[in-house]
Amino acid sequence: MTYIGRFAPSPSGPLHFGSLIAALGSYFQAKSLQGKWLVRIEDLDPPREVAGAADLILRTLEAYHLHWDGEVVYQSQRHSVYQAQLDFWLNSGQAYYCQCTRKQVKAMGGYYNGTCREKMIETSDNCAIRLRMTHPVECFNDKKHGQFRVPSDLAKEDFIVKRRDGLFAYNLAVVVDDIDQGVTEIVRGADLIEPTGRQISLYHILNHPPVHYVHLPLALDKLGQKLSKQNHAPAIDINQPKPILIDAMQFLGFELNKEIKQSSVSEIIDWGIANWTIDQLPDVITEGS
Structure with a gap:
């Protein structure tokens, strides 16, 4: 290859x-x-x-x-490509709308706790889109640094794939x-x-x-x-x-x-x-x- x-x-x-x-x-x-x-x-x-x-x-x-x-x-x-992937996830339930602000997430201890996961919010108004973390990765290999561990709370967090301001998230793109x-x-x-x-x-x-x-x-x-x-x-x-x-x-x-x-x-x-x-x-x- x-x-x-x-x-x-x-x-x-x-x-x-x-x-x-x-x-x-x-x-x-x-x-x-x-x-x-x-x-x-x-x-x-x-x-x-x-x-x-x-x-x-x-x-x-x-x-x-x-x-x-x-x-x-x-x-x-490439916005249409990213949006198509988000639409697929929203329709399948892999992603969902979230109303939580940064201040609210900070009050949760710094990691999002899934507050909006089951709310079935149907409007995108003033919402971010989060991805259900079904495949958390807590350890990976780097060719220079060897094994790298990811904090468990970070690895399991439903993270943002589209921001509240409408911009696509870096990790997704x-x-x-x-x-x-x-x-x-x-x-x-x-x-x-x-x-x-x-x-x-x-x-x-x-x-x-x-x-x-x-x-x-x-x-x-x-x-x-x-x-x-x-x-x-x-x-x-x-x-x-x-x-x-x-x-x-x-x-x-x-x-x-x-x-x-x-x-x-x-x-x-x-x-x-x-x-x-x-x-x-x-x-x-x-x-x-």
Whole structure:
């Protein structure tokens, strides 16, 4: 079976050092296995999007010679696919409308206790849609971190698949898209390891074999905070990519000699494909340390 990996950024800003790590890790893993590498723009949350960010992300990937296979998929163009799945679940009873607010869930102890599960609410007005958790996943394997345990209350919770504001939930969209695109393994940052259990449960509910997972070490700043758009991580240079590319590859555990560092961006990427291994990954590195 052909390996298919993907990189799926949200257009809430330009790529930063942490997102470059995720792009490189997923790219090297796919290409080292003679597989395909897809790019998907996860533009599910319009209030968080930055105008022009999606195009800038694609131009940045091209500047770093991370060339994707096939056409770029935009989640904003797939709403009908997500809604069709929700309608099927609502009709079958696998999903239901829920009126509970965040404040009410917090009063339940932080995990939703199923208050609306048997109410048979028929209107979507001011409601979220929750999925009956019939296949809870309390443990899964990560190729980098090994066995990862999910808190039991979290694993068993009927989680939201469509928000009260009408936006589709990340967990729903990402699994539906990965199945439709034939993704076989997901390589991404360790900040996304917690929702993995829920996503695996969705694979089971959808009667599809789960994919494999590799969660990469997070790039942290000198204060120990994750490099992210939320923490105002600076955009990576699109005009002079080589210095940042070298830093990112060293972060990922590559040992680059002088000759490699003096090569072109394209040659450095090709060398990375030929020399990539998951075993080289560190646990955590602080940027600039």
